[in-house]
Amino acid sequence: MQSLIKENIPIIKKFWCKKDVINLFKKNGQYAKVALIESLKQDIVSIYFCDEYYDYLYGPMLPETKSLGLFAIDHYPPGIIIRTPSLSNPLAVPPQENQNKLASLLSEADDWANILRCDYVSNLNQYITTGKSGDLIRISEALHEKKIAQIADTIVNSPNHPRVIFIAGPSSSGKTTFAQRLRVQLLVNGMQPVSLSMDNYFLDRDQTPLNEKGEYDFESFTAIDKTLLIDQILSLLSGEEVEIPTYNFFSGQKEWTGNKIHLPANHPIIVEGIHGLNPNLTKSLPKDKIYKIYISALTQLGIDKHNNIPTTVARLIRRIVRDYQFRGSSALKTIKQWPDVRTGEENNIFPYQEHADIMFNSALIYELAVLKKYAYPLLEKISNEVPEYSISRQLLDFLNYFETINNEDIIPNNSILREFIGNSCFF
Structure with missing residues (x-):
């Protein structure tokens, strides 16, 4: 993550034909995403690119990877949690909290x-x-x-x-x-x-x-x-x-x-x-x-x-x-x-x-x-x-x-x- 932030890779939004986007995700086996895009009513679909990685994502993305500089990662079985700044305090990562319940x-x-x-x-x-x-x-x-x-x-x-x-x-x-x-x-x-x-x-x-x-x-x-x-x-x-x-x-x-x-x-x-x-x-x-x-x-x-x-x-x-x-x-x-x-x-x-x-x-x-x-x-x-x-x-x-x-x-x-x-x- 630190390497990606340092490289400051652009995150680019592109608009593709719905059919081409469906074929793209069929090739890598993301069939839930295929079913979702097939259900969309529009003919043009937006996808995001970051270097060679691409995905269909809901909501706006940041323009480049350097914007992700403030974060912390916690081991939280069975996976991890990434903490990022809140809207109320965008310049600091909030402290770790134990939220087992x-x-x-x-x-x-x-x-x-x-x-x-x-x-x-x-x-x-x-x-x-x-x-x-x-x-x-x-x-x-x-x-x-x-x-x-x-x-x-x-x-x-x-x-x-x-x-x-x-x-x-x-x-x-x-x-x-x-x-x-x-x-x-x-x-x-x-x-x-x-x-x-x-x-x-x-x-x-x-x-x-x-x-x-x-x-x-x-x-x-x-x-x-x-x-x-x-x-x-x-x-x-x-x-x-x-x-x-x-x-x-x-x-x-x-x-x-x-x-x-x-x-x-x-x-x-x-x-x-x-x-x-x-x-x-x-x-x-x-x-x-x-x-x-x-x-x-x-x-x-x-x-x-x-x-x-x-x-x-x-x-x-x-x-x-x-x-x-x-x-x-x-x-x-x-x-x-x-x-x-x-x-x-x-x-x-x-x-x-x-x-x-x-x-x-x-x-x-x-x-x-x-x-x-x-x-x-x-x-x-x-x-x-x-x-x-x-x-x-x-x-x-x-x-x-x-x-x-x-x-x-x-x-x-x-x-x-x-x-x-x-x-x-x-x-």
Whole structure:
């Protein structure tokens, strides 16, 4: 790598006839890439060259190898991890982190893709074009249900008998639906849990902190009324009845509507929200009675062998669809907000993910083929006169890889995907 950087070899993008590109990859046996390119609707395809090496790659590349000078390589069985600078600090390589639980979750995602025989987008497209997407959907949903049931069994059989179950994860990871499905599985085990959403414990608008742009920072840990939340959790654990607030996002005020709940003795509270793993929130609670769950959508699917689907891309598409469906927000507004959301995740969620007792992958291998139908027309409305246009075009190009699943009747009404496309039995 150092030699390639020193030589400063140009990385050149070329546009070739689709047929010639297909023949090129057939010669070296990259058949997943061949299937992907065959599915593209355009006649001209771009490929990148670096000296004698060539590849079809999703997204923009750097112009030359000297731009790759800052990196570090770690041995991480069964392979390696390359660390590069982040957008927030482009002049330094971030420190090495031990993320064994996340690595295990990624390994499980690979196992699920193998079970489904659906490693790449071309495999998914084949399921759709041959009319077999129904089987793929049923098996994907069954894997989710099995995993959620296993988590519930682990909680019930824990010798510590957890009383407070915190569920945290980044934006659009499906926390709300997961919390409801976990509650159902705990009910199956004879438990009688009550649920609290951290979204109802925001501070009133006049107390909400501002970010560096002078805008309300709802991603901040200091935006939560921690005192009220912890006091109500402790009261419930003591057997008291409490009145739960409802936060009105239009007025920016908590509303008290007489929603009173009581927790039966020795049964758990489920608390869902982005700050559920933050030790500053949980330090007032008995440590041996807390169970922490981290949930994220770690896409099992790859574009092909050399092109992974970034988790942030899949979550952004989920959020674009959900915000339009249920919050009246345009795709442009969601994309504009996304950098602040990502900053909040980097500061308030990801540093604590390894604190979780268990992790759950909420990605569904078929979901982008469903979300395409909703997201595509929303992205097409973004004008080329705004800075977000380039992101919208990247997302549209990405969605073009997928065939569309139009028949949604087979998607169960408790699916995590229903949180984004609608008709969920939980809302």
